[in-house]
Amino acid sequence: MSKMMFDYTKSILERVSFDPVLFCKELEKAIKTLLPYEMEQLQEWLTSFIVGKPELKECLLLVKV
Secondary structure (H helix, E strand, C coil): CHHHHHHHHHHHHHHCCCCHHHHHHHHHHHHHHCCHHHHHHHHHHHHHHCCCCHHHHHHHHHHCC
């Protein structure tokens, strides 16, 4: 179940990555629902995902709180 939620979160974030505001909103939702170890995985995934998307870098601040 947990792995499914993490994968679902990643797919949502990939789909809304065209809009930084929407991306940040969905990331906030993910922070509330994912478990602590999943947050570590999400942080690693985000770091690699936004390499070519500088407009999304500000959203990383939400994860590194």
